[in-house]
Amino acid sequence: MRISSTLFFQTGLNSINAQQSDLMHLYQQVGSGQRMVTPADDPLAAAQAINISQAQTMNKRFADNREVANRNLGIEDNTLQSVTLLLQDLKTQLVSAGNGTMSDADRSTLSNVLSNARNNLLGLVNATDGSGQYLFSGAKGNTAAYQDVNGKIVYMGDAGQRKIQADQTRQIAGSDVGSDIFNRAAPGTTSYLTMASTTNGGSGVISTPMIMDTNGDDVGKTFNVVFAAGANPGEYLYTVTAKDPAGGADTVTTGTYIPGTTASLKLGDGVQANFSGTPAIGDEFVVEPASSSDYAAIKGGANTGGASIGSPSVSDYSKTRPGDVYDITFTGPDEYSVTISNPAYPPETLTNQKYVPGRENVLELPHGMQVKISGSPALNDEFTVQASAVKTDLNIFDTLDSIIDSLKQPHGSEQDKAAFQNTLATAMQRLDVNYNNVLTVRSSVGARMNELDALDANGAMRSLSFSSQLSKLEDLDYYTASAQLQLRTSALEAAALAFRKIQATSLFNMSN
Incomplete structure (x- = not known):
């Protein structure tokens, strides 16, 4: 086989270029500390690194959300602590008011003291968070929770809670609705x-x-x-x-x-x-x-089964519709249908809803409502859920x-x-009922803050795990890279030496 001088030169040049390219790639790896300079270096690892980086970014976003939630709940707890102290003082003042020896002038003075306490309380219930949003006005953060309307202080917010995505599957309320704190008793109160x-x-x-x-x-x-x-x-x-x-x-x-x-x-x-x-x-x-309760449950008068219904509750205030009436009819021992009627909306019907006889079932009704039914119903047994006729x-x-x-x-x-x-x-x-409810809400705030701490700990562990996985996929092994760098340097020098050797070869010095 005859090899031309052009092939000699081109082969030597290609070899030098290849060694220089490998050496440049190593330089980039060492300089950046990354094993993958381009996705072509390890396509599978590059795809995995993108997924892990995305998960790590979301984990960081959740951590930021938890920080906001912790800050808001901390402000709420401090505010409710001030409300607690104020209510304690009010209760003491009311005990004093019951003193039969007080004169009309003494009672008038006490009324002025209570008026000042009322104004202080109004300032506390209209507290704002770090971003200027009113804490207790529900989803209407730009509206003061309680306002004076014709001499009467009324709640002007709504029933929606501002929830914060604290984790991938967990939302935590960053504040509480004012009407749930200052307008009602703690759930379960029987007095x-x-x-x-x-x-x-x-x-x-x-x-x-x-x-x-x-x-x-x-x-x-x-x-x-x-x-x-x-x-x-x-x-x-x-x-x-x-x-x-x-x-x-x-x-x-x-x-x-x-x-x-x-x-x-x-x-x-x-x-x-x-x-x-x-x-x-x-x-x-x-x-x-x-x-x-805001809603009441009625058992059908013609029911023949052994099922009983509990008090309805609202699972999501943002979905409720005033005027909804739910008619629950059992079409079989383990099946029921729900008809929703409301003068302001078209009627709705859900059929073939499943029920497990003999135990307590939580029926998730449309528009944020739920109710518990237990026992074994008979065919055509009926229950109705509607707005309560009496509300405290x-x-x-x-x-x-x-x-x-x-x-x-x-x-x-x-x-x-x-x-x-x-x-x-x-x-x-x-006031005793209001005081107990404020303490209940404060307990709920503390429980949420504890949960946020637990989620923070889990988030920190996940962040450490993601960093470890990314390090294994992306980080360069400097010992291996240094050895490869030395090897490629030697290979480049050898290629250059071989090229010079071939370059010196010609027909005129073959006899030498």
């Missing part, structure tokens, strides 16, 4: 509250009701007590109307009361309250549960306004004193 009509003319005083039997049929209902003339002189007849929260028929009972004694008024099956003083004809008292509003500012106004009134008669005692008792009961 009762009393209120006397402002038109009462007698000196009757009602005490805090007692639940004698938690399984009583009337527990959870609102009671209206009205006094009338009795059959005998000096005797009063009282009528108790128990209002069904589901909008069903009211229950009416009667009893007699003799002034001068402290009598136990039987309000309903399982509930009673002590009463003292002398009422006037037509005097009215309201006894309502401290905690009542525990607006803390209404409570303060009522006692402040009452403290300003002079005590010229026994009727005035009784009216004040009833108002004071109502205010103390409601």
Whole structure:
């Protein structure tokens, strides 16, 4: 085979260029510290590195979100701590107000003290987070949570919670809705509250009701007590109307009361309250549960199965629609359908929904509603979920306004004193419920902060794992690279030496 001089030269040049290219690649690896200068160096590892880098970036984003959530919850906890201290002071002041030796001037001074505390509380409930958003106004962060409307402080936010994506599968509320803190009792509260009509003319005083039997049929209902003339002189007849929260028929009972004694008024099956003083004809008292659901459940009158329904609850306030009525019909022992009716929307029907007889089932209803049904229903058994006909509003500012106004009134008669005692008792009961609910929310805030700490720890471990994996895929082994660099340098020098040797070869010096 004959080899031309051009082939000699081209082969030598190609060899030098190849060695220089390999050496340049090594220089780039050593200079950058990266094993893969281009994806072509290791296509599979390059693809894996992209996925891991994306996961690491998302993990960092979640960590930033958790930092924001922790900051907001920290501000909320500090605010609620101030509210707690303020409520403790208010409760102490109300105990002082019950001192029978206080003069009208003393009570007027105390009303000014409570007015200042009310204004301080209004400032606290309208606190903002680090970005200027109101903490307790729900999803309406640009709107003050509580505002003065015609002399009455009302909640102006909404029921939506601002949730923060704290992890891939976990959202945590970064604040709480003001109406859930300052307008209601803690969920599960079973106590009762009393209120006397402002038109009462007698000196009757009602005490805090007692639940004698938690399984009583009337527990959870609102009671209206009205006094009338009795059959005998000096005797009063009282009528108790128990209002069904589901909008069903009211229950009416009667009893007699003799002034001068402290009598136990039987309000309903399982509930009673002590009463003292002398009422006037037509005097009215309201006894309502401290905690009542926004929605009520009604069992069909023709049901023949053994299924029972619990109190409905809202799983997502952002999806609720005022006016929704849910009719649940069992089309079989393990199947039910749901019909949603609302005057403002077209009707909806869900069929072939599954149910497990004999145990408690949580039925996830449309538009953010859920309800528990347990037992074994019969065919065509029906249940209805609708807005509650009776709802307890525990607006803390209404409570303060009522006692402040009452403290300003002079005590010229026994009727005035009784009216004040009833108002004071109502205010103390409601503030106790508000106080307990604030503590419950503070506990919830602390639990969320603990969860964020746990998620932070898991996120830090994931970040370390991602960094380790990326290091294995991308980082250069400097020992191997240094050895390869020396080897390629020697190879380049050898290629250059060989090229010079070939270059010196010609027909004119072959004889030498």
